[in-house]
Amino acid sequence: MAPQPLIIDCDPGIDDAIAMLLALASPELEVLAITTVAGNVPLANTTANGLRVLDLAGRADLPLAAGSSRPLIWVPEDDSSATHGETGLDGSELPAPSRAAADEHAVDLIARLALERPGEITLVAVGPLTNVALLAAMHPAAFAALRRIIAMGGASNGGNMSPSAEFNVWFDPEATERVLQSGQDVTLVGLDVTRQAILTSADIEALEQLPTIGPAVAGMLRFYMRKHVAWYGEEIVYQHDSLALAYAIDPDILGLVYCHVEVDTGVGPARGATLVDRLGVFGGSANAHWAERVDVERFRALLLSRLASLSCR
Secondary structure, eight states, rough: OEEEEEEEOOOOHHHHHHHHHHHOOOOOEEEEEEEEOOSOOOOHHHHHHHHHHHHTTTOTTTTEEOSSSSSOOOSSSOSSHHHOOOOOOTOOOOOSSOOOOSSSSHHHHHHHHHHSSSTTOEEEOOOOOOHHHHHHHHHHHHHHHHHEEEOOOOOSSOOOSSSBBBBBHHHHHHHHHHHTTTTOOEEEEEHHHHHHEEEHHHHHHHHHHHHHTHHHHHHHHHHHHHHHHHHHHEEEOOOOHHHHHHHHHHHHEEEEEEEEEEEOSSSEEEEEEEEEETOSOOOOOOOOOEEEEEOHHHHHHHHHHHHHHTOOO
């Protein structure tokens, strides 16, 4: 079977970096480009970090384009630099990027590739959906030409930026709501399942022994673990973005329900909440595949084996 053409829209961020490495290590995928957006850290950092990860993986040939530097409507006062560090990849000790980003804007790059290969490209979005919403508004034909969108975002059982909101949706809820209303084939991989997808201290120690990528991967994951220990009291690291990417490789990793999903875009304490209407009480038609089950061991085996294979290339 031919590899699945893929674009990754991201805000690296430590878990984004691991998701990128997983994609680049997977023969089932043909990664066409990386695009970046503001989120975990400012756009300048996410863009530099995307380039640094491509350098680490030996894929400086891949195009990377920077996108939106702010959400559509309201700019939050906070980001995730306390979790990912001031650079966004603290602990990795990666050198400066070997090149600059492409001159093309991220949204234009996605549009061009989508129109070149209509109906073929999966867009995996593991940051705020600002670029994706802009694509729908500015290039509707290209947006419709995407095969599907897989996004990391949302929570129906408690958030991580508020009691009800997950970070990516909270950062730009208007963008998420516009994508959900777009009619595209959307899969949402939220905290309900990603909080079950973990790596442990023992996993990180094993990853550290890998040639080439090991020290950087282990370093950033240990930095990421500090926040997990402070919040949850366990030496674990959630693999939010890698799980969304893994679904593109192996659909059997997740169990989905097709239902109506909408986002609270108000200004109150529930802003960014993802309302998952499994029972159909809102009266809205189904618009998203919501991930509600995960085969944890299948995911862990895939992630760890693919990172090991990438280190040997």
